[in-house]
Amino acid sequence: xxxxxxxxxxxxxxxxxxxxxxxxxxxxxxxxxxxxxxxxxxxxxxxxxxxxxxxxxxxxxxxxxxxxxxxxxxxxxxxxxxxxxxxxxxxxxxxxxxxxxxxxxxxxxxxxxxxxxxxxxxxxxxxxxxxxxxxxxxxxxxxxxxxxxxxxxxxxxxxxxxxxxxxxxxxxxxxxxxxxxxxxxxxxxxxxxxxxxxxxxxxxxxxxxxxxxxxxxxxxxxxxxxxxxxxxxxxxxxxxxxxxxxxxxxxxxxxxxxxxxxxxxxxxxxxxxxxxxxxxxxxxxxxxxxxxxxxxxxxxxxxxxxxxxxxxxxxxxxxxxxxxxxxxxxxxxxxxxxxxxxxxxxxxxxxxxxxxxxxxxxxxxxxxxxxxxxxxxxxxxxxxxxxxxxxxxxxxxxxxxxxxxxxxxxxxxxxxxxxxxxxxx
Amino acid sequence: xxxxxxxxxxxxxxxxxxxxxxxxxxxxxxxxxxxxxxxxxxxxxxxxxxxxxxxxxxxxxxxxxxxxxxxxxxxxxxxxxxxxxxxxxxxxxxxxxxxxxxxxxxxxxxxxxxxxxxxxxxxxxxxxxxxxxxxxxxxxxxxxxxxxxxxxxxxxxxxxxxxxxxxxxxxxxxxxxxxxxxxxxxxxxxxxxxxxxxxxxxxxxxxxxxxxxxxxxxxxxxxxxxxxxxxxxxxxxxxxxxxxxxxxxxxxxxxxxxxxxxxxxxxxxxxxxxxxxxxxxxxxxxxxxxxxxxxxxxxxxxxxxxxxxxxxx
Numbered sequence: 001x002x003x004x005x006x007x008x009x010x011x012x013x014x015x016x017x018x019x020x021x022x023x024x025x026x027x028x029x030x031x032x033x034x035x036x037x038x039x040x041x042x043x044x045x046x047x048x049x050x051x052x053x054x055x056x057x058x059x060x061x062x063x064x065x066x067x068x069x070x071x072x073x074x075x076x077x078x079x080x081x082x083x084x085x086x087x088x089x090x091x092x093x094x095x096x097x098x099x100x101x102x103x104x105x106x107x108x109x110x111x112x113x114x115x116x117x118x119x120x121x122x123x124x125x126x127x128x129x130x131x132x133x134x135x136x137x138x139x140x141x142x143x144x145x146x147x148x149x150x151x152x153x154x155x156x157x158x159x160x161x162x163x164x165x166x167x168x169x170x171x172x173x174x175x176x177x178x179x180x181x182x183x184x185x186x187x188x189x190x191x192x193x194x195x196x197x198x199x200x201x202x203x204x205x206x207x208x209x210x211x212x213x214x215x216x217x218x219x220x221x222x223x224x225x226x227x228x229x230x231x232x233x234x235x236x237x238x239x240x241x242x243x244x245x246x247x248x249x250x251x252x253x254x255x256x257x258x259x260x261x262x263x264x265x266x267x268x269x270x271x272x273x274x275x276x277x278x279x280x281x282x283x284x285x286x287x288x289x290x291x292x293x294x295x296x297x298x299x300x301x302x303x304x305x306x307x308x309x310x311x312x313x314x315x316x317x318x319x320x321x322x323x324x325x326x327x328x329x330x331x332x333x334x335x336x337x338x339x340x341x342x343x344x345x346x347x348x349x350x351x352x353x354x355x356x357x358x359x360x361x362x363x364x365x366x367x368x369x370x371x372x373x374x375x376x377x378x379x380x381x382x383x384x385x386x387x388x389x390x391x392x393x394x395x396x397x398x399x400x401x402x403x404x405x406x407x408x409x410x411x412x413x414x415x416x417x418x419x420x421x422x423x424x425x
Numbered sequence: 426x427x428x429x430x431x432x433x434x435x436x437x438x439x440x441x442x443x444x445x446x447x448x449x450x451x452x453x454x455x456x457x458x459x460x461x462x463x464x465x466x467x468x469x470x471x472x473x474x475x476x477x478x479x480x481x482x483x484x485x486x487x488x489x490x491x492x493x494x495x496x497x498x499x500x501x502x503x504x505x506x507x508x509x510x511x512x513x514x515x516x517x518x519x520x521x522x523x524x525x526x527x528x529x530x531x532x533x534x535x536x537x538x539x540x541x542x543x544x545x546x547x548x549x550x551x552x553x554x555x556x557x558x559x560x561x562x563x564x565x566x567x568x569x570x571x572x573x574x575x576x577x578x579x580x581x582x583x584x585x586x587x588x589x590x591x592x593x594x595x596x597x598x599x600x601x602x603x604x605x606x607x608x609x610x611x612x613x614x615x616x617x618x619x620x621x622x623x624x625x626x627x628x629x630x631x632x633x634x635x636x637x638x639x640x641x642x643x644x645x646x647x648x649x650x651x652x653x654x655x656x657x658x659x660x661x662x663x664x665x666x667x668x669x670x671x672x673x674x675x676x677x678x679x680x681x682x683x684x685x686x687x688x689x690x691x692x693x694x695x696x697x698x699x700x701x702x703x704x705x706x707x708x709x710x711x712x713x714x715x716x717x718x719x720x721x722x723x724x725x726x727x728x729x730x731x732x733x734x735x736x737x738x
Contacts, residue, residue: 198623199440201540201562201600206624272548273541318517319539321560 002026003420004039008047008381012054013354014370023052025377025420033371045422047381050414053353054369055087055378057360058330060152060231060255060305063089063120066107067096072310072398074111077330078118080308080397082425084331085413087378088119088368089308090360093130094153100125100136105144117425118418119378121147121366126156126165126176133161135168142172147364150177152231155213157183162217166226175227175253175363178217180238181281185209190321192265192282200269202320205282207235214238218245221252229363230254232307234281236291243300253363255303256292258329258336259403264289267403268320275316275323276403279309296347296355303360304352306333310399328397332404334380335388338411342384349384377420380413388412396425431729435547435554438563439604447605451573453725454718460497461720471500474531474731478504479522480557481537486692486716487557487567491534494723500731503530522546531731535559553730561595567691568601570722572609574715575646578687583610586683588640590616590672591650591699592661594623598691599650603629616640617650617672620661637672644682648689649674649700665698675701679709687711 003025010021010033022037023030058081064072072080074091081089091108093099099108105122112120124146125136130153138149149169156162156178165176186209191197193204214230218241221228233239233254245252259279264286268277277283295301309326316323337356342349357380361369368378390407392400416423431449439447460466476495480488488504495502505525518537525533526549534555535543540562547554558564572582579585587606593599593615606613607630615626616634627633634640641647652668662668674688688700688709696702705712 193624195625195628198594198626199600199629201560201597203561204624272544314517317519319537319542319545321539 001420002039002042003045003417003422004037004042005045005047005052005379005381008050008052010052010371011350011353012371013350014054014358015372017371018350023371023379025379025417028419029377030371030373030375032373049383050381051349051384052379052381054357054371054380055416055418056085056334056356056380057088057366057368058086058306058308058333059090059303059360059364061089061091061308061330062094062310062326063091063108064310065095065111066104070398071312074108074120075115075117076396076398077308077310078112078115078120079425080328080330080395082117082416082423083396083413085334085380085382085416086118086330087380087416087418088121088366090121090123090147090364092123092150092152093125098125098130100128102137102140102144105141105146109145117423118416121364123148123150123152123177125149126151127161130154132156132158135161135164138168139172142174147366148175148177148229150179150231152177152179155179155181155183159216159220163220163224166220166224166228170226173227173365175229177229177231178213179231180210180213180217180233182209182212185212190278191268192284194265194285196265196269200273202268207237207284207288210235210281211237211241214241218250218252221245221250227251232257232260232281232305234260234284234288236288239291239295239300243295246300253302254300255305255363256295256301257305257307258333259327260284261289261292261296262336262340263403271403273320274403275318275320276327276401276405278320278323278325279307279327280325293346296341296351301355302363304333304337304355305360306330310397311401312399316401327401327403328395328399329402330397331395332390332402334382334413335390335409335411336404338384339409343410377417379417381415382413383411385410386412433730435543436565436726436730437543437547437554437556439565439568439601440563444608447569447572447608450569450722450725450729451576453729454569454573454721457724457728458718458721460724461717466497467499468497469499470728471495471498471731474500475529476500476502476532476534476727477525477530478502479525479533479535480506481535482558484536484558487536490716490719491557491723494720494727497720498724498727500727518542518545519549522550526550526552532727555726555730558597561597561600563601564597565601566719566723566726567598568605569726570715570719571602571648571689571691572605573718573722574689574711575687577714577718578711579645582606585611585645586614586643587611587646587648588614588616588644589648589650590637590640590674592621592652592656593617593626593650594621595653595656596650602648603631607631614640614644618662637674637678638681641678641682644686646687646689647674647679647682651691651693652695652699654695669698673699673701674704676703676707679704689715692716
């Protein structure tokens with residue numbers, strides 16, 4: 001099967017490419033990128049006025065299957081990904097049962113293959129049952145297809161277990177992804193500790209809850225020389241530590257989420273304690289947000305990840321303190337980034353694509369993130385300034401928990417190609 | 426502002442009220458305060474109106490105060506508590522409220538442990554919602570009755586020095602009071618152990634002290650807050666003994682306040698923990714007046730929210 005994507009602005013940070021090119025996709029790989037490509041037997045996709053880039057990769061999503069299919073399934077989650085312009089997602093291990101074994105990994109991959117909307121890269125658990133005590137069978141899971149390990153949803157609290165994970169994961173050259181949170185410091189907290197938690201009388205989660213774990217892990221990383229990735233990094237202090245550690249030569253990467261880049265803890269008050277503003281880590285102070293934006297621009301941040309965390313309406317439509325943490329993000333991330341990061345000039349469009357594609361591929365060591373010839377024909381096409389209004393009710397995801405409902409944005413995904421095949425979600 | 430100009434369906438907190446709205450409630454309360462002095466303590470104002478008291482947390486004084494206020498206004502009150510109800514069987518707050526709504530109440534008075542619970546109901550229900558305390562967020566009628574009591578004694582709020590001492594972090598009373606008193610022009614100081622002072626509390630427009638003596642120096646009003654004894658097990662303070670040594674209001678310490686200072690406490694008190702008995706029962710104490718004024722203030726709130734104000738007092 002051949003597809004010729006013509007007339008689009010092709011932006012590929014992996015090759016420092018930005019110009020008007022034709023793109024030939026053949027047999028699942030990128031066959032040619034050139035100013036003018038002719039392939040008479042190819043199906044033509046006219047991309048005039050559109051941006052064509054390496055397929056977007058979301059390295060932090062929760063697909064909820066197995067176990068909580070009423071919130072999301074692999075099929076609905078990957079369909080949501082495709083609608084949002086993502087060709088691949090990495091899904092966290094906190095399913096029920098936990099993805100700490102070959103059989104769960106294989107089940108997820110089989111469901112993803114059957115759905116056919118986006119590639120799925122499962123992330124295995126660090127510890128058996130996410131209990132934080134014994135290492136899971138990481139080698140077995142790597143053979144089955146996991147690309148990283150993480151107890152996300154929970155931190156690896158035990159320093160000795162973290163040290164061992166950083167050492168052991170090196171056998172497979174995969175990163176250990178940390179949900180950096182000291183649960184003692186979090187306590188009963190439900191939002192960022194600061195002026196707004198004080199005003200609202202809601203228990204706060206201090207920024208130090210994240211920082212002390214990042215600090216500890218970076219010390220362990222120095223000793224182990226492993227690969228370490230901070231999930232949904234949210235504080236200025238954690239980011240500064242990551243920046244310094246990288247300058248010192250440690251193999252540390254980090255991701256941030258659109259909501260931490262665009263909202264602050266004030267949103268909890270502005271939205272009258274709507275549970276759509278309740279997530280972990282919580283929306284932070286404006287100084288944290290500004291630091292994250294700087295980290296985007298200066299290269300410290302490796303990826304933007306939605307932390308797509310679907311929850312059923314019955315669970316979210318309750319008192320703020322009683323609601324689960326998390327929001328959906330697969331269908332809003334690209335438009336939010338285009339409208340609120342690229343349009344105001346916080347980052348260039350090429351840097352955005354790096355953060356949503358090339359960077360995530362590099363973090364996980366997976367083959368996407370590039371339109372170089374011979375690479376997988378995973379392609380995202382988007383309109384850089386088409387107007388859209390976020391409508392939670394019509395999302396492809398089973399869940400609709402988003403604080404961005406009703407936002408008017410410019411820039412929207414148009415379609416994706418996975419292994420050269422146009423996806424119709 | 427005349428009674429007929431009251432526009433709100435709900436009373437969820439002091440934060441969203443204007444100074445004029447606060448004054449209107451206090452003035453309306455004044456007109457109701459005489460009802461308690463009559464031989465028959467009842468007026469027909471809310472006859473035919475149904476008020477549901479929805480208490481998800483134990484509360485004797487606030488609940489009794491609302492009940493008496495409702496009875497004095499001739500409203501039909503229905504008491505609903507979480508124990509023994511569908512809530513203890515797992516029904517959600519919203520479902521419970523929708524079931525009550527189906528019975529067409531005019532007003533719902535809610536006390537709930539979760540900040541924002543009254544707001545959640547107010548968005549869904551046609552009935553007016555009165556927040557009778559939501560977690561550590563707001564307790565608007567308490568702040569209103571405090572302000573009423575202060576005005577009774579001082580004739581004004583503006584320019585007064587008011588010290589609030591104790592567990593600031595976990596107190597809904599203090600948040601509502603800070604909003605109310607600063608809106609009416611008082612200078613508010615808060616003090617308490619650093620483990621019980623919430624983050625960035627100074628951003629609420631108050632002075633912050635770490636010593637009781639500094640907080641109450643020259644104060645016209647000293648408001649002591651209840652210490653919940655279970656906080657000790659969470660390492661927020663080492664012992665009640667040490668707490669009293671550092672933050673307990675004694676007669677000796679009270680001398681630092683203004684000569685005609687009044688002492689307040691939202692109750693229930695821990696004598697010998699946050700306040701010495703001779704202060705609690707002393708001439709400066711207006712603690713029982715606060716309780717009495719609570720009924721008049723709640724009558725005013727029920728009256729205004731019921732729409733009765735449209736017809737004039």
